[in-house]
Amino acid sequence: MASHRRSPNHRLRLLVTEARLTHEALARHVNRLAALRGQPTRYDRTSVAHWLAGTRPRSFTVELLCHALSERLGRPVTPFDAGFQAAPAHDGGTAPDAVARLGDLAGAEADPRLRAAARAVLFRPGAPVPAGPADRAAADGPHEPADLALEIRSMRDTAAFCAFHLDAFGGGYTRTVLAGYLSDVATPWLRRRGEEPGHRVLFAGAAQLAHLLAQSAADMGAEGQAQQAHEISLALAAHAGDRRLYAIGLRALSGQALRLGAPASALRLAETAAETVPRTASPGTHAYVLTQCALGQAMSGLPRTAVRTLLRAERWLERADSVAGPFTHYAHADFAYQQAQVLRALGESAPALRAYELSLREREAHRNRTRVLTLAGTAELLLAQGRLDEACALWHRCLDEAPRVHSQQVTQRLAGIRQELRPYRRSPAVAELWSRVISGAERSTGADGGRSGRPQWSHDRPSDDGRRTGSPA
Missing domain, CATH: 1.25.40 (Serine Threonine Protein Phosphatase 5, Tetratricopeptide repeat)
Structure with missing residues (x-):
């Protein structure tokens, strides 16, 4: 039955658990599918236990196993998903394909007429990712030719600028800036000079910028747009031969999957x-x-x-x-x-x-955006430990800093304060914070109907004598 043994197959175990199948039930599913193909099998619960322990079945059985799990879960399950392949088999396409996709994605975000549709793209669970760099020797990224020095510096400076502003003020301030640069500057360079000797360094620079565009879109809750940008970034990193950038992109997609409830x-x-x-x-x-x-x-x-x-x-x-x-x-x-x-x-x-x-x-x-998220996580943990006053103090700090940040992730996190505090809303320690949360939520859906997506939390807090303190909203 087995061709070789390996370490325990955690991916397969997660899928079996998610499908809520016993070992016996999964074996029956596989046997049924084999019979339909005219090649009966007699697997049982011990067979499944062997697969989970790391034994690889023959290719025909792997195909049946993925089919059975796909039926049960209602989504495609590939051999890679089930832990039977070392790397994704999906091809990211040619370099011109990746450049064309980058131009389309960035151009749509940069164009006010197309922006809403670009941001409304749906996230695709379990979507394949572009294949990694074929040249494993190019581990440290591409060579940098002298005649591309200005282009390389421009890309790096733009990446550093946008990374700073993403962390400081949120994706709402960086998404369209990045899209405009990619559409009007980087993509034409790739099309004009992408096939010249030493061109791979341009693809690496564009991969970094596409990655930041993806992170900005995700920060604003546009997960489908973010997924597209991540996939383009991976394809560009692969064409650049940069395994480091490719790994960073996979890590970002992993974070997105975890955020959206897909731990496997x-x-x-x-x-x-x-x-x-x-x-x-x-x-x-x-x-x-x-x-x-x-x-x-x-x-x-x-x-x-x-x-x-x-x-x-x-x-x-x-x-x-x-x-x-x-x-x-x-x-x-x-x-x-x-x-x-x-x-x-x-x-x-x-x-x-x-x-x-x-x-x-x-x-x-x-780093305002990440500090607000860290404050919120700390406050949630303090509340879980019964330290209400300390939690409220940190949430006040969150609300103080939030108006500087244009981030849907931050807005959603702060909106969650209301749910966290509901059991304690009659406590004197919570009264002031509860008032700020409620008034902030009302302003967020007030004059503009909530269309801006901007946080509306006020800096202002009552002083001890009832006067308002702090900077104006």
Whole structure:
């Protein structure tokens, strides 16, 4: 039955659990499909146990197994999804295809007449991703020819500028800026000079910008648009021969899948990212990829594996330098936040709280968006521990900083305060905060009917004598 053995098949186990199938029931499904094809099989629960333990069945059985799981789950399940393939088999297309898709996506976002439709694209669960770089020797990215120095500098400066503003003010400020640059500047360069010697460095630069466009779209809740931009970024990174950028893109798609409630896909993508990132990549890149693996494992019921992976990430981070860069540096504040998320998923509230607090202490002053999200996570954990006054104080800080940020993720997180506080709304400690949350929600759906998507939380808080303090809204 088996051609070789390997480590336990976590991906298959997650799918079987999601499908709510016993081992016996899954074996019956496979046998039924085999009989329909005129090639009867006699698998039973022990056969399934062997597959879960890491035994690979013959290709015909893998096909039947994926068919059975697809029927049960109501979505396509590929051999890769089920843990029977080392990498996605999907081809990202030619370089001109990727450039054309980039031009279409960025152009639609940059055009006010097409923008609404571009942002309304639906997210596709389980969508295949473009194949990775074929040249494994090109681990550190492409060579940089001197005659492209100005273009390279322009792309890098734009990426650094937009990464800063995304973290400081949210995706609402960076999405259209990135789209305009990609549509009017980067895409014409790729079309005009993309086939020249040394062209791959331009694809790497465009991949970074498309990645930031995806992150900006996701921050504004346009998950389908974000998925498209991530797929284009992956295709561009593959054409650039840059395995490091490709792994970073897979890690981002994993985060999106986890955010949208697809832990099996999230774990698959994170593990593939960890397998893809070259050994010569920066220690920060290794830590960045591994922390997402750890979170996927924690959310998928693999606590011991998650802890081991988190420790591996921490060891990599200890070796990282302090050189800043949106695609090379992994800030300690970001690591601590992801560590808190992993520990929280594992039910370890006290160490998770310490990690959140460390993230807040280490976070740079300009990083408003991520600080608000970290404050919200810390407040939620404090409330779960019964520390109501401390939680309210942090939520007040969230509301103080929110007006500076144009981020749907932040807006949704702050709207959740209302649900968190509902059981305590009659408490004197909650009264002021409850009033701010309610008034902020009313302003968000007020004069413009909520169309702007902008947070409407007020800076103002009552002082002890009842006067308003703080800057005007």
